[in-house]
Amino acid sequence: MQMSNRISAFQCSPIRRLSPYARDAVKRGVKVYHLNIGQPDIKTPPQVIEAVRDYDETIIAYGNSEGRQELREALPAYYAKYGLSVQADDILITTGGSEALQFAFMTLCDPYDEVIIPEPYYTNVSSFAHSAMVTLVPVTSKMEDGFALPDISEFEKRITRKTGAILVCSPNNPTGHVYTEDELLQLLTLCEKHDIFLIVDEVYREFCYDGKQFSSVLAFEQFSDRIICVDSFSKRYSMCGSRIGALISKNKDVLANALKLAQARLCPPDIEQVAAHAALKTDDKYLVDVQAEYEKRRNFIVEGLKKIEGVKCSTPKGAFYLVAELPVDDAENFATFMLRDFNLNGETVMVAPCEDFYVTKGIGHKQVRIAYVLNTHDLERAVACIDAGLKAYRTQVMGE
Ligand SMILES: Cc1ncc(COP(=O)(O)O)c(C=O)c1O
Incomplete structure (x- = not known):
């Protein structure tokens, strides 16, 4: 067949x-x-495993499509540790960062729209783009430059009427590049000029080396309307199998529309959200x-x-x-x-x-x-x- x-x-x-x-x-x-x-x-932090063991509902019921309220309300304190202002209402809990990426594509792009991405990139994005019938338009980053942001003019050259967003990942999978504040500012300024979105996948936020400070896209509040941040518990707390992530945006239209997808898939896994909530209590x-x-x-x-x-x-x-x-x-x-x-x-x-x-x-x-x-x-x-x-x-x- x-x-x-x-x-x-x-x-x-x-x-x-x-x-x-x-x-x-x-x-x-x-x-x-x-x-x-x-x-x-x-x-995995032991209290995460304990929280799963202690899950004491008598029915594993469907939960809110946005995610468990107590988890959404606990997350702002985590972001505040990095000086980032995120409210519970800015957060949609997803089935891993993977689902947040899929939601971002489906929410921002029509079939045959384009997303510009530095390559090499996290290869599974290719499948998310295919599902949404989105074309990935690459800008090649180079090993000899440490895979830093290629010249911003290379991105601008590729912007067309079909461009929905630029997607970057920082710290980067697979290159290990950590985008500087200046690189993010260049990208955001370009996105503003052409009225497109910047999606930043920050699932490795904690893992920066050589004393380097991590710059989060969420710190750029003046551009917050055009930012989607993808996040995940998978790597941070070594709980990849529990499949909990988040899509974060201050743009209410983004969240309201992504919620339609979230409602169609009903809710993120419930026991795992309890585990994720416990993970947030992990000692720094x-x-x-x-x-x-x-x-x-x-x-x-x-x-x-x-x-x-x-x-x-x-x-x-x-x-x-x-x-x-x-x-x-x-x-x-x-x-x-x-x-x-x-x-x-x-x-x-x-x-x-x-x-x-x-x-x-x-x-x-x-x-x-x-x-x-x-x-x-x-x-x-x-x-x-x-x-x-x-x-x-x-x-x-x-x-x-
Ligand atoms: C850059 C990046 N984004 C997103 C994901 C998806 O992670 P998860 O769906 O487990 O949260 C991964 C997983 O390896 C990744 O490397």
Whole structure:
């Protein structure tokens, strides 16, 4: 039977599509270090798990489409810690940041409208754009510039009557770039000039390194009418499976219209919202420690990768990913080889090929995204596997 043209055009996620090879490797007794997915090994705060255990409703009922009121009312205090003024009414609780991104596309854009995005970008955005029949228009950011904001004129050149929004992610997945206040101001000024929206995905807000202060788009109150901020509990409290996020906007029309989508999907998961509410009571030290742990891992992996001949990467300033350029002909073949044909003393790694983190064809095919979500002991093993795997691939596959 025929499937829709729309779904046929969707990609299989480059973060997950090699998983069958990883499962086969495990069946063969090979240990796989998962650097492909942003699934941290950090413990969820214990009171989050306790809140799930203590959930004492007798019926798991549908809740408000906007999200549990007590969660919406608790969130402003979290933002206030960063000097950001967000009210409960500015917040729509969503099923992960993923749903907030989908709501943003559907609310701002008609079919065939365009969203401008720096590439490489968080690859799942491609599927959200396809669902909304929105075209992603890329502006390429470059490793040699640390994936900083390309010249603002590159964005302006791409604005047409069809442009609904610019979407950026800060701290960035996959590049680790943290947008400066000045970069955000340039983007907002451009959005104002052309009367379009700026969507900023801030799900990695806490994870900034080298003493760098994070600049949130929510601080730009003079532009608040054209801002949507995407947020999530997933990475912050290492509770990715609980699927709670938020769409935040001071623009009441945005929220009123996004609510129509929220009503159609009824409500966000209820038990998970109780867990998210408990997460907000987490001691600040938890996030300080997690940030320090990721910074340590960042330093460790960058140092390890830079020692491997032919590997290039820039030093990420935030989030927990980096893009590495490998001395191979095709990063997807290499990633498959690592899982299917290679092991170092019974161990190997899974990485995400980067080609589909770009809209532009022909770039990124030698790049992989690495998520440094494992402890430094495991990262050390993983780097050794990449080093040995590259040598084996170049001899056995590239015939060097
Ligand atoms: C940049 C970015 N935005 C949004 C998401 C979605 O997160 P979730 O739906 O788990 O909140 C992710 C997940 O990896 C991400 O990396």
